[in-house]
Amino acid sequence: MIHLTERVRVYTGHINVGVLLADDGAVLIDCCADAAQAVGRLAPAGVGKVAFTHYHRDQTGGLTALASAGARVCVPEGERDLFDNVEAHWADPARRWHLYDDHPFPPVRTTSVPVAQSYANGDTFLHGDTRVTVLHTPGHTNGSVSYLVDDDGRRVAFVGDVLCEGGRLWDIHSLQKGEEGLTDYHGFLGARAELAESLERLRDAAPDVIVPSHGGIIQDPQGAIAALLERLEACYDQYASVSALRFYFPRMFTEFDGREDHMPIRDGMDPPSFLRHVGTSWIVVSDNREAYVMDCGSPRVLESLGEMREGGEIDSVTGLWITHYHDDHVDEIPAFQAAHDCVTRADGTVADVVTRPAAHRIPCISPSVARVDHVTAEGESWEWNEFRMTAYHFPGQTYYHGGLLAEGHGTRLFFAGDSFTPGGMDDYCAMNRNLLGRGRGYDRCLALLEELKPTHIFNCHVDAAFAFTDAQVLQMRENLRAREESFGDLCAWEHVNYGLDMHWVRCDPYEQRVAAGDAATVRVCVTNYSDGARVVGAQLDTPSGWSAPATASATIPAGADGSVPFRVRVPLGTPSGRYVVPADITYHGRPLGPIREAIVEVV
Numbered sequence: 001m002i003h004l005t006e007r008v009r010v011y012t013g014h015i016n017v018g019v020l021l022a023d024d025g026a027v028l029i030d031c032c033a034d035a036a037q038a039v040g041r042l043a044p045a046g047v048g049k050v051a052f053t054h055y056h057r058d059q060t061g062g063l064t065a066l067a068s069a070g071a072r073v074c075v076p077e078g079e080r081d082l083f084d085n086v087e088a089h090w091a092d093p094a095r096r097w098h099l100y101d102d103h104p105f106p107p108v109r110t111t112s113v114p115v116a117q118s119y120a121n122g123d124t125f126l127h128g129d130t131r132v133t134v135l136h137t138p139g140h141t142n143g144s145v146s147y148l149v150d151d152d153g154r155r156v157a158f159v160g161d162v163l164c165e166g167g168r169l170w171d172i173h174s175l176q177k178g179e180e181g182l183t184d185y186h187g188f189l190g191a192r193a194e195l196a197e198s199l200e201r202l203r204d205a206a207p208d209v210i211v212p213s214h215g216g217i218i219q220d221p222q223g224a225i226a227a228l229l230e231r232l233e234a235c236y237d238q239y240a241s242v243s244a245l246r247f248y249f250p251r252m253f254t255e256f257d258g259r260e261d262h263m264p265i266r267d268g269m270d271p272p273s274f275l276r277h278v279g280t281s282w283i284v285v286s287d288n289r290e291a292y293v294m295d296c297g298s299p300r301v302l303e304s305l306g307e308m309r310e311g312g313e314i315d316s317v318t319g320l321w322i323t324h325y326h327d328d329h330v331d332e333i334p335a336f337q338a339a340h341d342c343v344t345r346a347d348g349t350v351a352d353v354v355t356r357p358a359a360h361r362i363p364c365i366s367p368s369v370a371r372v373d374h375v376t377a378e379g380e381s382w383e384w385n386e387f388r389m390t391a392y393h394f395p396g397q398t399y400y401h402g403g404l405l406a407e408g409h410g411t412r413l414f415f416a417g418d419s420f421t422p423g424g425m426d427d428y429c430a431m432n433r434n435l436l437g438r439g440r441g442y443d444r445c446l447a448l449l450e451e452l453k454p455t456h457i458f459n460c461h462v463d464a465a466f467a468f469t470d471a472q473v474l475q476m477r478e479n480l481r482a483r484e485e486s487f488g489d490l491c492a493w494e495h496v497n498y499g500l501d502m503h504w505v506r507c508d509p510y511e512q513r514v515a516a517g518d519a520a521t522v523r524v525c526v527t528n529y530s531d532g533a534r535v536v537g538a539q540l541d542t543p544s545g546w547s548a549p550a551t552a553s554a555t556i557p558a559g560a561d562g563s564v565p566f567r568v569r570v571p572l573g574t575p576s577g578r579y580v581v582p583a584d585i586t587y588h589g590r591p592l593g594p595i596r597e598a599i600v601e602v603v
């Protein structure tokens with residue numbers, strides 16, 4: 001327990017918990033289970049109130065017990081539903097499928113608690129002689145608040161996840177937010193302006209120290225706030241300078257007009273005459289009038305194939321390639337497969353999502369289950385009429401993505417899915433898992449373009465073909481290299497990918513159906529982005545009455561994926577329904593709390 005004043009203390013558990021002491025009991029700011037016990041020893045009158053900075057599950061450990069012991073639960077005005085009506089969140093299909101808007105971000109609590117009061121900007125309360133003022137500080141979440149605590153001539157700010165020590169962020173992906181009528185999907189760092197206003201409000205409040213939820217206490221608030229404001233702008237500039245969104249939504253980037261260091265947008269070229277573009281599909285037509293189709297996201301593709309056959313342009317459809325799992329590329333694949341008897345090929349990462357979508361909770365995911373007949377190996381080639389096709393893993397727009405080279409008629413056509421446009425890289429949604437680092441993510445894609453030297457690149461959403469110059473490919477690779485460092489400085493973790501990639505820890509399957517009396521199997525999967533091996537410990541917080549597996553752990557080599565397997569027996573007689581099972585994570589000796597979940601649907 002750290003003493004900031006005689007009556008204001010910080011309990012350091014998996015988060016920092018504010019403890020305000022007075023004769024008539026304690027007030028906690030956020031909570032974790034051990035904090036409640038530790039405070040019980042200090043404050044014989046118990047915990048009278050818990051005030052939350054935001055709704056995240058890792059901020060609320062031990063809350064159910066505190067609330068049933070009589071503590072008043074006080075929450076940010078904008079997030080009341082995420083405390084007292086969480087069932088609506090978990091039952092909402094919009095929070096599960098076709099995810100384009102991902103506010104509120106997981107992790108949401110699994111059970112509701114009654115809320116005594118909600119706080120708005122400027123609200124105050126007295127606890128003994130300690131005065132507390134509420135400040136609305138959105139950014140990390142839409143409703144986040146900070147608490148300014150004045151005691152004994154000192155002002156302490158408890159800020160949740162607004163910023164960390166040194167002017168860093170606990171995570172970058174939570175700033176994903178749509179601007180100006182766009183979905184969150186296109187809003188990489190979209191909450192930065194809102195966060196900047198929150199930081200300015202905090203700066204004006206002139207606290208002596210800031211207590212963030214994660215990491216050390218900030219002894220130099222003004223310095224940390226200034227550093228974070230500067231980093232946010234510099235990182236956004238770097239992202240924008242090679243962003244494909246400049247091609248789709250130029251109005252989002254007018255602040256950078258005339259910037260010569262931002263990559264120029266390429267002119268389009270006419271596609272070769274043997275290609276057709278329909279919806280998000282490219283179709284290759286061979287000399288003997290067969291069609292090779294990439295993706296099938298809408299009924300229009302099937303209608304067009306029918307029209308091409310009636311018009312004598314094609315006789316049959318003899319191949320399907322799936323570029324990536326997004327709904328606008330796969331929704332109609334089951335109908336396509338019923339209509340056309342041909343081999344479906346996909347990269348292993350793509351096949352994993354489209355054949356078992358319930359196992360994943362990632363952006364734009366479709367519940368349509370597709371069949372994949374052949375999972376391609378890296379660099380595997382096959383002949384299709386006069387064309388030679390070669391398949392690659394292509395982790396660009398999303399990690400679950402393939403690239404296809406088609407050589408024929410004197411051309412080298414590269415089908416890049418949604419991963420590049422004439423404006424650059426489509427890395428505008430952090431939840432798609434755009435990883436930084438040499439050989440990962442877009443760096444891997446660019447290295448492949450350098451090697452393959454395609455004559456034409458095709459994006460599923462763009463009618464024209466395009467190509468990058470060698471210098472542009474180099475510019476994008478250098479940008480990514482610089483970003484690993486600058487975004488690394490923005491992020492409180494030892495490697496930026498922990499802060500960028502929400503899915504560095506994930507439950508597989510995310511969702512499954514189990515009959516009461518049977519067992520559910522869940523693997524807690526972790527990608528280790530560190531230079532050394534890391535131990536991950538995991539525990540499932542199963543509903544009462546279910547067999548609760550003990551904590552288990554695994555050692556994951558540097559740069560690799562690993563997992564901790566669990567088997568959970570669902571007792572006979574368990575009522576049907578969807579059960580959210582949080583996974584509590586410890587990583588490299590650091591407890592992180594119940595930051596992920598699996599869903600078990602009992603039938």
Ligand SMILES: [Zn+2]
Binds near residue numbers: 056140161
């Ligand atoms: Zn949080």
Ligand SMILES: [Zn+2]
Binds near residue numbers: 326
């Ligand atoms: Zn896509």
